[in-house]
Amino acid sequence: MATPTDSSTETGAETGTETGAEERPSMDLLRFATAGSVDDGKSTLIGRLLLDSKSIFEDQLEAVEATSQSKGYDYTDLALLTDGLRSEREQGITIDVAYRYFATPSRKFIIADTPGHVQYTRNMVTGASTADLGLVLVDARQGLTEQSRRHAVILSLLRVPHLVLAVNKMDLIDYDQATYDQIRRDFTAFATKLNIPDLEVIPISALKGDNVVNRSENMPWYQGSSLMHHLENVHVASDRDLVDTRFPVQYVVRPKSDEFHDYRGYAGQVAGGVLKPGDEVVVLPSGMTSKIEAIDLFDEEIGEAFPPMSVTVRLADDVDVSRGDMIARVNNAPKPAQDIDAMICWMTTEPLRPRQKLAIKHTTRTGRVLVKDIQYRLDVNTLHRDQETKELGLNEIGRVQLRTTVPLLADAYSKNRTTGSFILIDEATGVTVGAGMINGTA
Structure with a gap:
């Protein structure tokens, strides 16, 4: 069955794509x-x-x-x-x-x-x-x-x-x-x-x-x-990482039409690995397993999907999947983590300080985050690490320890630039105030 017209995925800052080209x-x-x-x-x-x-x-x-x-x-x-x-x-x-x-x-x-x-x-x-x-x-x-x-x-x-x-x-x-x-x-x-x-x-x-x-x-x-x-x-x-399968779910496709009455698909952009019909997969963070029944691209079924394709995945079983979940291989899945070690580029005039609370957006998953500690500020001209710093100012880059309210399904940025990155948002204004690259999780 081909994907219905309303299964088109989102583009822009969320997927890193200016157009669908x-x-x-x-x-x-x-x-x-x-x-x-x-x-x-x-x-x-x-x-x-x-x-x-x-x-x-x-x-x-x-x-x-x-x-x-x-x-x-x-x-x-x-x-x-x-x-x-x-x-x-x-x-x-x-x-x-x-x-x-x-x-x-x-x-x-x-x-x-x-x-x-x-x-x-x-x-x-x-x-x-x-x-x-x-x-x-x-x-x-x-x-x-x-x-x-x-x-x-x-x-x-x-x-x-x-x-x-x-x-x-x-x-x-x-x-x-x-x-x-x-x-x-x-x-x-x-x-x-x-x-x-x-x-x-x-x-x-x-x-x-x-x-x-x-x-x-x-x-x-x-x-x-x-x-x-x-x-x-x-x-x-x-x-691109073609080994570690990562498919963040952006949108659950359930058309309200007689033609596609039983259709249920999960739309998103492939962030890593190769997806094929018949693959055994796990849905995170629930841990429910299933098999890929079909992959739809626009108005046709395809035999495989890989980064950075935007597709709709259909599963063989009726499992609970929603926006922010991730589909991965059963034996090769990221471990949900709430303690994040990351490099942050700070993008606003109000400095980043310890104990600060912000919103975080990682792939299609959102939550809140607490800044536990600022380890050092990196001088990008000399590569010197200023470990005495207490804050990060506008345009400064530093290593930061974060604690999230929801588990992130993340990889190290060195392994996957999509699942290893995130943005920080001021909850009061909705403005993006920081961009992060994950070193590791715990």
Whole structure:
């Protein structure tokens, strides 16, 4: 039986999906986040990718060209394609996370253009939290800066599996190989302190287009691929956990129609592992067991489901399943836990302090949480751990001990970025005040 039309699952912040585009298993999609210091050229690079991939309309390009001419530029300011906020244009910096979409014949892309300024670290965390690849830009004239290192540290903390260091503005140093080699050596040495499994260093000029889409004739000494070629070919399918089955239930589908009178399905997004009809599964936290009878995707039954597909699962037995429950394998299930050890990025001006009470949202499960202790604050510039701290301020990251009112069905963030992350919410205002990455549970 095909799933009814009202079984569509939710999207957005809850599933980490801006659109339903990536729900089709046949789609080859890469999410990547840009980062770097102010004026390193992130917005210009995004504009170049959009332009050279023919992902902008002619009237958009004409408007950008006209604006560039009115400002007296002798070039087209491609940054105008992405710096959409008026305050950004006035200041010449990126403030909010701007999502952009484009495609080539090989792959579709979602770009999170994140801010470079230190006071918007929380925005960068938001944009990079679901990224498959992090793209850090540095100005070839400036070399590595404090912000460049900080963004590399944040990408490492967020377990972004692939990192590209784009050495930009090579045209302004006459495409000097020695400068590029020095930056590459400095960053590679710094990256050895971090958890970066895959690193590429590419010299580019976003303004001129060198090594962005096509290989540059101005840098014959560089033998690597262009940025676009690397983005099209980087392998991300194996980055997701395909061993530990995790299916957080978002919605129970019970249509009120004669055609689907006996239909009962559980809609959600696969967070880990592979689901197949016939698999023996357990529903947590109740511990009830059953078998998967069928898996529905849109209007058809499918033979398997894997991350990040959004599907509806039907079970063979009439067991009690509701939103916030999790379907897992019988012999490979997370242990419900209420004591959480996590790294927190604090996102509001009111500091995080011990004994504070907040709401917590983990996958599709919600509850309340008590801050038991703040172990240390991490200096993301030096990796120093300040164990004397008594609170976490805006944009600060620290290790925190939490106690939840409901058991969380969690994994370590290093194992599964979906079931290992959560957000903290101010109950009085409903505002998200923190983002967490679970180190372990007890």
